[in-house]
Amino acid sequence: xxxxxxxxxxxxxxxxxxxxxxxxxxxxxxxxxxxxxxxxxxxxxxxxxxxxxxxxxxxxxxxxxxxxxxxxxxxxxxxxxxxxxxxxxxxxxxxxxxxxxxxxxxxxxxxxxxxxxxxxxxxxxxxxxxxxxxxxxxxxxxxxxxxxxxxxxxxxxxxxxxxxxxxxxxxxxxxxxxxxxxxxxxxxxxxxxxxxxxxxxxxxxxxxxxxxxxxxxxxxxxxxxxxxxxxxxxxxxxxxxxxxxxxxxxxxxxxxxxxxxxxxxxxxxxxxxxxxxxxxxxxxxxxxxxxxxxxxxxxxxxxxxxxxxxxxxxxxxxxxxxxxxxxxxxxxxxxxxxxxxxxxxxxxxxxxxxxxxxx
Amino acid sequence: xxxxxxxxxxxxxxxxxxxxxxxxxxxxxxxxxxxxxxxxxxxxxxxxxxxxxxxxxxxxxxxxxxxxxxxxxxxxxxxxxxxxxxxxxxxxxxxxxxxxxxxxxxxxxxxxxxxxxxxxxxxxxxxxxxxxxxxxxxxxxxxxxxxxxxxxxxxxxxxxxxxxxxxxxxxxxxxxxxxxxxxxxxxxxxxxxxxxxxxxxxxxxxxxxxxxxxxxxxxxxxxxx
Numbered sequence: 001x002x003x004x005x006x007x008x009x010x011x012x013x014x015x016x017x018x019x020x021x022x023x024x025x026x027x028x029x030x031x032x033x034x035x036x037x038x039x040x041x042x043x044x045x046x047x048x049x050x051x052x053x054x055x056x057x058x059x060x061x062x063x064x065x066x067x068x069x070x071x072x073x074x075x076x077x078x079x080x081x082x083x084x085x086x087x088x089x090x091x092x093x094x095x096x097x098x099x100x101x102x103x104x105x106x107x108x109x110x111x112x113x114x115x116x117x118x119x120x121x122x123x124x125x126x127x128x129x130x131x132x133x134x135x136x137x138x139x140x141x142x143x144x145x146x147x148x149x150x151x152x153x154x155x156x157x158x159x160x161x162x163x164x165x166x167x168x169x170x171x172x173x174x175x176x177x178x179x180x181x182x183x184x185x186x187x188x189x190x191x192x193x194x195x196x197x198x199x200x201x202x203x204x205x206x207x208x209x210x211x212x213x214x215x216x217x218x219x220x221x222x223x224x225x226x227x228x229x230x231x232x233x234x235x236x237x238x239x240x241x242x243x244x245x246x247x248x249x250x251x252x253x254x255x256x257x258x259x260x261x262x263x264x265x266x267x268x269x270x271x272x273x274x275x276x277x278x279x280x281x282x283x284x285x286x287x288x289x290x291x292x293x294x295x296x297x298x299x300x301x302x303x304x305x306x307x308x309x310x311x312x313x314x315x316x317x318x319x320x321x322x323x324x325x326x327x328x329x330x331x332x333x334x335x336x337x338x339x340x341x342x343x344x345x346x347x348x349x350x351x352x353x354x355x356x357x358x359x
Numbered sequence: 360x361x362x363x364x365x366x367x368x369x370x371x372x373x374x375x376x377x378x379x380x381x382x383x384x385x386x387x388x389x390x391x392x393x394x395x396x397x398x399x400x401x402x403x404x405x406x407x408x409x410x411x412x413x414x415x416x417x418x419x420x421x422x423x424x425x426x427x428x429x430x431x432x433x434x435x436x437x438x439x440x441x442x443x444x445x446x447x448x449x450x451x452x453x454x455x456x457x458x459x460x461x462x463x464x465x466x467x468x469x470x471x472x473x474x475x476x477x478x479x480x481x482x483x484x485x486x487x488x489x490x491x492x493x494x495x496x497x498x499x500x501x502x503x504x505x506x507x508x509x510x511x512x513x514x515x516x517x518x519x520x521x522x523x524x525x526x527x528x529x530x531x532x533x534x535x536x537x538x539x540x541x542x543x544x545x546x547x548x549x550x551x552x553x554x555x556x557x558x559x560x561x562x563x564x565x566x567x568x569x570x571x572x573x574x575x576x577x578x579x580x581x582x583x584x
Contacts, residue, residue: 337411
């Protein structure tokens with residue numbers, strides 16, 4: 001009978017803790033569920049499952065030897081060297097790389113624009129939906145003023161606004177603006193996936209197309225709800241509400257498994273950036289063959305550790321280099337050619353001395 | 360779509376003439392358009408004309424994928440190790456330093472690692488990779504085992520490589536002398552650590568003999584022909 005590995009038990013425990021923590025925050029944030037909207041209970045359970053699944057997968061991911069090491073190294077470098085400067089640099093990178101998607105725009109303008117639109121659409125939608133679902137934000141009419149709404153955050157009154165005001169229009173249609181952004185982004189992404197031969201070759205339905213279909217479905221069904229109550233006197237509203245809830249819940253359940261998980265992996269880019277920068281400032285590893293520096297010595301040492309943990313054995317016993325990692329990539333390519341060429345030179349040699357026959 | 364099982368990639372670096380046709384053709388591949396993923400190395404430019412074309416060897420247990428902290432490098436069912444997944448790659452460069460053949464390339468500005476994916480847009484539909492299509496000396500060859508056997512009766516393909524204590528099996532095959540392959544079908548890469556490229560000089564002798572002063576410097580004096 002197959003046994004559940006230790007890493008799965010540990011990851012499950014972290015997942016349960018995260019889900020429990022979210023449940024507690026929902027209860028506290030909605031003031032003992034006073035402000036919790038029972039109609040949204042399906043969404044709530046989907047978010048609890050997503051919290052469990054995302055944390056579970058993250059914990060499994062962190063237990064891989066390279067991930068564990070670089071996660072630790074990233075924090076070490078960030079927290080112990082030039083901390084204030086690191087904070088400023090972190091903010092700069094969050095703005096340029098994450099908020100503006102600079103590195104994705106460099107991969108392609110249309111690609112960058114598609115990602116940027118989808119990303120900001122989803123961020124706006126999540127920022128509106130989750131607090132509402134969890135009962136952290138709710139609106140009430142101000143007593144005695146039927147046309148003034150008051151916003152409550154965690155049960156505390158924050159802001160009043162007139163129901164006919166511009167603010168009300170923007171706030172109550174927040175999800176509409178978000179869906180416009182998402183639909184535009186999804187269209188651009190689909191266009192690339194239809195005409196870019198490289199993308200067409202490599203794309204997989206579950207990994208690349210399904211996320212776009214889900215985002216499109218959420219956005220369109222959400223817009224239909226608005227259309228129903230704005231222009232169609234609530235025609236088919238109940239059906240549309242269930243359909244919209246189904247698309248959102250399926251997406252939340254899909255979050256830990258598919259492409260959307262990169263939202264939670266991607267911040268590792270920031271830690272790795274600090275690690276690389278620190279390595280560049282430190283000692284450099286010279287190649288044992290050509291004697292040119294080719295990588296930070298810290299990175300090479302860490303890589304050797306990781307390779308050993310993974311069961312690789314690139315140790316060199318009979319040569320000046322202690323480890324094959326001390327050979328630079330260029331020399332590795334040259335060695336491949338030299339080794340193959342040597343076999344042709346040695347082909348006339350007797351079996352015991354020919355290089356291919358040494359054991 | 361997947362690469363057909365009966366088609367294989369064969370490399371014979373000793374046939375490479377360094378023409379760079381593969382380097383340029385590689386940029387036409389749709390999965391990395393505009394970027395050549397093939398390395399054409401001059402082993403010791405000053406001493407030798409020896410060159411080696413290096414493509415991804417598509418290891419059975421890819422070190423690059425194993426050491427990737429983002430789990431971004433995947434091997435498809437047909438054994439092709441794909442470039443880093445764009446949403447996942449965090450551009451740490453581990454794969455670049457770890458690959459025993461020195462293949463992956465890091466593009467820091469775009470935060471992505473790219474490497475040869477055996478022209479997956481072509482091989483997955485049974486076509487040859489761009490480099491193998493244009494290689495005039497067939498140092499890079501894509502076809503069946505029967506075809507290569509017929510073309511190179513003196514050679515045999517091997518797919519095992521030794522790096523110190525580590526043996527790596529690859530999908531891409533390297534041509535070695537048939538006798539060597541039958542005795543021990545592997546290439547010991549690190550055994551070449553102290554090797555130098557064979558000196559070669561090409562004497563075309565296309566010009567008519569001209570009177571040469573007796574004390575003129577002969578650049579080929581010590582070069583074995």
